[in-house]
Every structure is written in structure tokens, then in C-alpha cells.
Amino acid sequence: METPSPKGSPFMSSPFAASPNTEILLRRTVLAWTQETGLPTSVRVRVDGRSYDLHKSPLTSKCGYFRRALLSSSDVELPENFPGGFETFEMVALFSYGYPLSLDPFNVSALRCAAEQLEMTEEYAFSNLGERSDLYINQVVLQGWDDTLIVLQKCQPLLPISEELLIVSRCVESLAFMACMEILDPEQRRDRPVISVQALSGRAWNSEKVKQITGQDLWIKDLIALPFEFFKRIIGSLRRQGMKEKYVSPVVLFYANKWVLSKKTHKFWESTDECSGAEEANNKVSAILEGLLELFPAEEKADGVIPVSFYFALLARSLSLKLSEKSREKLEHQVASRLQFARVEDFPLPESGTIAFSPELKAMENIISNYASSNSGTDFNRSTHFSSSIVAELWDRYLSQIARDPKLEPHRFVQLIEAIPVSFRETHDHLYGAISIFLLEHPDLSGEEKASVCKHIDCQKLSQEACIDAVQNELMPLRLIVQALFIQQLQTHQALRDCSDSFRYTYSVALSGTGFTPTSRSHPPTSQNLSESPYKQLTDESPYKQVCGEGRSGALSHHVEYESASFRLQALEDEITAIKKNLQGKSTSKKQSFRLFGREDKVLLKRRSHSGQVSTCIGSLSWASQRKCASGILKMLRRIALLGKGKAKMKQSSF
Incomplete structure (x- = not known):
């Protein structure tokens, strides 16, 4: 604080600041009074286990408390909670004898409280200790930051009397005011x-x-x-x-x-x-x-x-x-x-021991439940949905950390997954990662336990990378792998359709500069069912052939490249259709139904036999053949990626 203490504020300058000297000074003052008046000491005052032999006249002239107490006895014992103890009383006694008292921030609060308890008011003497202490606090102490801070600290052992005398309140308000001025004063230039x-x-x-x-x-x-x-x-x-x-x-x-x-x-x-x-x-x-x-x-x-x-x-x-x-x-x-x-990284984890029922995990579970309950009932606007998806992602990443605990039971892990509502998860990639780690760290889980954990993964909310990883992940139940296969097939079909539409639109724009007016087929369709094939062969009446007939060699080369790409796309689509029919045919032979995106527990889980066969929801099919199907789709995806590069080159050449 830059506010200086007022000039003349006596820090540690009082002779009473050092308590051993105060007692010696009091004895000398009492002795001088005896010699001056010729009167012996007639009063004994006890405080904090110490006794002081004093004269009655000085005490009763300024203290209403002693004026009443000495009427019945010459031996007075002050209360145990006397403000400031014997040190403060020695200063009060010296003041009563007329010794010039020097106030400072270290003693003024105790003296003011002692004056109040001994009734040293203006009623008994002019400029008595109570009045002088109040003036010093108001005119000196409260004008400076350091003095006010010292007095406030000295008030703590003097409670509650220091509070009753408003010493604490005055110091608090003064410090708050000076703190506000430290920040808000426009003339205060801070470095x-x-x-x-x-x-x-x-x-x-x-x-x-x-x-x-x-x-x-x-x-x-x-x-x-x-x-x-x-x-x-x-x-x-x-x-x-x-x-x-x-x-x-x-x-x-x-x-x-x-x-x-x-x-x-x-x-x-x-x-x-x-x-x-x-x-x-x-x-x-x-x-x-x-x-x-x-x-x-x-x-x-x-x-x-x-x-x-x-x-x-x-x-x-x-x-x-x-x-x-x-x-x-x-x-x-x-x-x-x-x-x-x-x-x-902010989420707490136990330093040692199991995580499953640790207070850290329990606290985080309560916090997530608190957040979910406070946001589920509100209108899901864009901002709320965005915040909820962030929280869900944080929680799933936290589950990835605690999933490594080998003592974490499957039912407990499922409880933690369900702490976040399904609608909060925009993507299931982090949830899939957490479950994959959990299955890796718990290799002895039964098929039912795996199914209970993995049923929370929605393959439609997995990215392409996560979906491919799920197909190749041997820890996952077969039901989830088959779902991922079909989702991947749909994504591949959509990619093929978009690729073909992009080719048509690109070449129709390229040929429009030659005088050809493209038909509706030249533009990418706005909507189309996944089951429909957008790839058709060029006919003799194709506008691309008309352009070639006019002798434009540049357009002819583009037309040949387009036909080649179209045939390649059609071949890929036929290959995927054949794989799908193969899977459906084997499912029909065993007369078992399979719900593609079902979440019900009635779907049968895979069970391995001694011969290596797998009994699944799509019939009796060897594990090797399942992997072969998956590998075939993955190879096609790579071929599509290569085809996409060719498309990019063709776009550049068209411009």
C-alpha cells in the first residue's frame, strides 16, 4: 500500500512499549508520590497474578470502577479477562498518577478497552483516557494504512469489547476505503x-x-x-x-x-x-x-x-x-x-490405492450428476448443447484414466458411463477409447460383462478412424464389430456417391465453356437414398460424346478419364454389394435375425466353441471369415482414397 502513515505517528516510540521498563517506572512514580504527599500506599490491586500497592486518591479521581470498588475494601482484584493484562494496567496506573502517556498503534486499542472497563470517562476527569484514546484512533490511526492494520490486529485478543467500542468496525471500513482508493483513484499512477x-x-x-x-x-x-x-x-x-x-x-x-x-x-x-x-x-x-x-x-x-x-x-x-x-x-x-x-488434468485422482470407490471419484461423480441434472431440464439451445458436449468429452477422457484400475468392476464402470446422459455425447470416440482400455486391463471379463459395457457405444457416432479401429479390435464383442462393419459400409456407399456426383458436376462445368448446356444430370443431386446407385453408364446420346464428335481433343481426353473413373466406381460398388449379400445369405441360412442398430440386450452375443467357430447373431461363421470381410472393406477404403487423389488431379487439369 502506497498510503504513508501520518507524520508524528509514534511507532514503537512509547516508553510503555517495553513492558519490563513499565513496571520499574510505575514503582518510581508511586515512590515519588509518597514522598511528595507524605501518604503511604493504601490500596492493593491484583491483576494476572500480580499485585500492586498504590494510592487511593489517584485511582478514584479518574476511575469510576475503583471509586465504587474501594468503598468496601482496599484490596481489589480485576477480572481475568482484563484488556491487555497487567501490562495495560501498569500504563493505566501511570496515567492515573498524571504521568504523560504516549499513545501508539500498538497500545491504543488495549488502553481504550481498559478505559471502558474501568470507566475512565469525562464524567470523572477532563480529557480522560477513554476520550484521548478515541481521538487518537480517529485522528491518527485511521488516516494511515499501516497504523490501521496494526490496531486491527491488536483488537483480536480484545474481543468482544473492542467490537462493542466500534474499534474493529472503524478499522475495517478505513482499510476498505483505502484499498478502493488504491485501485479506483484516477490520480494514483501505478507502475x-x-x-x-x-x-x-x-x-x-x-x-x-x-x-x-x-x-x-x-x-x-x-x-x-x-x-x-x-x-x-x-x-x-x-x-x-x-x-x-x-x-x-x-x-x-x-x-x-x-x-x-x-x-x-x-x-x-x-x-x-x-x-x-x-x-x-x-x-x-x-x-x-x-x-x-x-x-x-x-x-x-x-x-x-x-x-x-x-x-x-x-x-x-x-x-x-x-x-x-x-x-x-x-x-x-x-x-x-x-x-x-x-x-x-484438473480432475482429481487418488494418489494411491484403488480408484473405484475413492473419495476423488465419488466427488467427481456427484459433480457430473449435478451438472447433468441442472442442464437436462433446460431448453437445449446451441450454447447449452455445445457446453454439454464438452463436459461429456471431458468425462469420457477422465474415464480413460480410471479405466486402468484393475480393481474397477464392470458394473461400477457402467455406472460411471451412465452418469452422462446419452444426448450429451456428440461423439463416442473418447468413450470407445475408455472402454477399449477397460477391456484391455480386464481380460477375464465374460461375454455378458463385455456386452453390458460396450452396449453404450453408438457406432453411428464414431469417426471413421474409430470405426475402423473397432472393426480390427479383437477385444470388442462381435455384435459391436458387425455394427461397425455395416456403418462403415454405409459410409463407404455415401463416399462413393459423393465422389461420383462430384465427377459429374466437375466435368459438366468444364464442358459448359464449349457451348454445351448441361442437363440436370450435370449437377449434384440434393437428396438420394443410400440404396440407390448413382452410377450409370454413358449412352451414345451422352452430351460428352456430342462434344467429342465436334473434334475437341481436350474434352475427349477428359471424357475418357471420366469413363474410366466411372467404371472403377461401379466395380467397387458391385464388390461391396457382393460382400453384403454374402453376409445376408449366411444369416438367412441359420434363420437368425439381427437388428443392425438395436440396443436391446436380447441380441445374442458371440460364443467361441472348441473348434474355433463363433456362434453370432448372423449365424455360424468363422472368425477368420469375419476378419476377411473386414479386411476387404478396409482395402476398398484405401482404393477410394487413391481414387480421391486422382479426382483432385482431374479437377486441377480441368481448370
Whole structure:
């Protein structure tokens, strides 16, 4: 904080700052009073196990408390919770004897509280201790950042009387005002911008790195060193006085980083007298975390202010703490509201032990369920659908990590898959990858267990690469492999049709410059059933032949190339049709039905016999022949790819 302390503010300049000298000075003052008045000491005051022999007149002249107490006895014992203890009483006694009292930020709060308890008001003496202390706080302390901070820290052991005297409130409001001026004052020229947490977005949370960033602004460093009760009140005052949330939230974040996430702070607490062990230190951290959850901004204000990695760091830390159920649910809800901005690296994993029923996985499952329930009932607009697909992809990638646990049971893995609704998954590639890893790490699964896990894969939502991999994956059930084969066939048919239509359109455009007006056949059709074949032979009346008859050699060469490509496409289509008929014929011979895209569990799974045959939903067919069919389709796909390259060359030549 750049705001300097006012001139004349006596830091550590009081003779009462060193307590051993105060007691000696009091004895000398009492002795001088005895010598001056000739009166012996007549009162004994006990405080904090110590006793002081004093004169009655100085005490009763300024203290209403002693005026009443000494009416019945000359031996007075002050309460155990006397503000400031015996050190403060020694300063009060010196003031009563008329010794010039020097106030400073280190003693003024204790003296003001002691004056209130001893009733040292203007009713008993002019410019009494209570009035003088209040003036010093208002006119000196509250005008400077450092003085106010010191007084506020000294108020903690003086609660609740320091709160009743509004010392805490005045300090809190003053600090909040000066913090706002540090940021909002247009005349304040800063060499660097205010600390922002934008640089922390998209990175793993690192407490030590964040701690280094915090030290760049001293006013933030001072605030996060305060006890939580005072810090909480300052944050509330900052918001009331109009500080923007983008400046307030980082302060809360830095406080949590120091007192909740920092391992060094936790170890420090374990070694202090306040905490006798790790359990008490955890209890203290739990109390701070529960309080901080109340200070986080609302969901709509948190976007772009607090990085999502911070929420996950708090979540991971909370798993080892004893939070209340309400606080835990609130934290999980805040994580769920920011889930679409997370990375899979942010998701917590147990450091050791099994994953299946770890608190980390349970917490993530609750968060995903929370997100799904809060988004399933809403209208699925484009933005919501996009966010849901991102969350589903993150969850599937997280499943790929936990699928490696050999102790993860199939039914538990299925529960985790079903945590995300089917409509959220735009693609099943990552889900297929997670299931493939799970099957690889669990080789002893039965056919029924494999089917229960793999039934969640929709081959229509697999990319071409994933679909090809599924056909070649020996870990997958035969039912899924056959589905992938048929999906691949449909995709190949569509690719052939699009390729042929593209050829027709390209050459019709190329020939239109010769005076030929293309017919409707020259343009790619807008819609066509997959079962229809778009590939037809050229007739003698073809406009391409008319052009050739006119003697245009360039167009003739293009026509010959087109005819060659068309025949090749037709041959590929005939080959695919033959494979399909072969599969359907064998299925008919065994009189078994197969539902191509069915998800029902009534479809029979593959079972191997001792002879190596496989009993499947398409009949008795050897595994080798199935692989041969798959290999045939894959070869055709490669040939289509080569054909596509030829098409590109033909396009270039046409222009």
C-alpha cells in the first residue's frame, strides 16, 4: 500500500512499549508520590497474578470502577479477562498518577478497552483516557494504512469489547476505503496493473507460484495476513463501497491459497501451540474453507474472474477435511457450474490405492450428476448443447484414466458411463477409447460383462478412424464389430456417391465453356437414398460424346478419364454389394435375425466353441471369415482414397 502513515505517528516510540521498563517506572512514580504527599500506599490491586500497592486518591479521581470498588475494601482484584493484562494496567496506573502517556498503534486499542472497563470517562476527569484514546484512533490511526492494520490486529485478543467500542468496525471500513482508493483513484499512477488471475487460467494450480504473484501488491499481502473474521468483514466492505468483483475475487482467492491450499502454512499450524496435531490443524483449515465458500461470487459473476483450476484445487483439498454436508454440496455445485471450462488434468485422482470407490471419484461423480441434472431440464439451445458436449468429452477422457484400475468392476464402470446422459455425447470416440482400455486391463471379463459395457457405444457416432479401429479390435464383442462393419459400409456407399456426383458436376462445368448446356444430370443431386446407385453408364446420346464428335481433343481426353473413373466406381460398388449379400445369405441360412442398430440386450452375443467357430447373431461363421470381410472393406477404403487423389488431379487439369 502506497498510503504513508501520518507524520508524528509514534511507532514503537512509547516508553510503555517495553513492558519490563513499565513496571520499574510505575514503582518510581508511586515512590515519588509518597514522598511528595507524605501518604503511604493504601490500596492493593491484583491483576494476572500480580499485585500492586498504590494510592487511593489517584485511582478514584479518574476511575469510576475503583471509586465504587474501594468503598468496601482496599484490596481489589480485576477480572481475568482484563484488556491487555497487567501490562495495560501498569500504563493505566501511570496515567492515573498524571504521568504523560504516549499513545501508539500498538497500545491504543488495549488502553481504550481498559478505559471502558474501568470507566475512565469525562464524567470523572477532563480529557480522560477513554476520550484521548478515541481521538487518537480517529485522528491518527485511521488516516494511515499501516497504523490501521496494526490496531486491527491488536483488537483480536480484545474481543468482544473492542467490537462493542466500534474499534474493529472503524478499522475495517478505513482499510476498505483505502484499498478502493488504491485501485479506483484516477490520480494514483501505478507502475504496474492491478493483480489479475487471468494468467492462471488454463494451467494446473500451483500454490507457490500464486504466492509469488500475491506479493506484487502489498495491500493484498497485508489483507490476507489478517484473521479470517476480520478479512471476511473487509471483503464485505469492499463490495459495499463499490470495488469491482474482478478486484475483490482475486483477494479471496489469494487468502484461500495461503490458508487452505498452501502445504507450508499447514505444516506451520501443526507445529504451533494453537494446534496440537494434524487433526486440529485440519479442523482450523475446514473452518476457514467453509467461511470462504460464502465469500465466493455468484455463478454469473465468477465467469472470467476465478479460474476453474482453483475450484478443483479446493475440491481436492476438501476431501481430506471434515466439511459439513452443506459446504461440500456448495463447493461441488460451484465446480459443476464451471465444468465446461475445465481440463481433464484438473480432475482429481487418488494418489494411491484403488480408484473405484475413492473419495476423488465419488466427488467427481456427484459433480457430473449435478451438472447433468441442472442442464437436462433446460431448453437445449446451441450454447447449452455445445457446453454439454464438452463436459461429456471431458468425462469420457477422465474415464480413460480410471479405466486402468484393475480393481474397477464392470458394473461400477457402467455406472460411471451412465452418469452422462446419452444426448450429451456428440461423439463416442473418447468413450470407445475408455472402454477399449477397460477391456484391455480386464481380460477375464465374460461375454455378458463385455456386452453390458460396450452396449453404450453408438457406432453411428464414431469417426471413421474409430470405426475402423473397432472393426480390427479383437477385444470388442462381435455384435459391436458387425455394427461397425455395416456403418462403415454405409459410409463407404455415401463416399462413393459423393465422389461420383462430384465427377459429374466437375466435368459438366468444364464442358459448359464449349457451348454445351448441361442437363440436370450435370449437377449434384440434393437428396438420394443410400440404396440407390448413382452410377450409370454413358449412352451414345451422352452430351460428352456430342462434344467429342465436334473434334475437341481436350474434352475427349477428359471424357475418357471420366469413363474410366466411372467404371472403377461401379466395380467397387458391385464388390461391396457382393460382400453384403454374402453376409445376408449366411444369416438367412441359420434363420437368425439381427437388428443392425438395436440396443436391446436380447441380441445374442458371440460364443467361441472348441473348434474355433463363433456362434453370432448372423449365424455360424468363422472368425477368420469375419476378419476377411473386414479386411476387404478396409482395402476398398484405401482404393477410394487413391481414387480421391486422382479426382483432385482431374479437377486441377480441368481448370
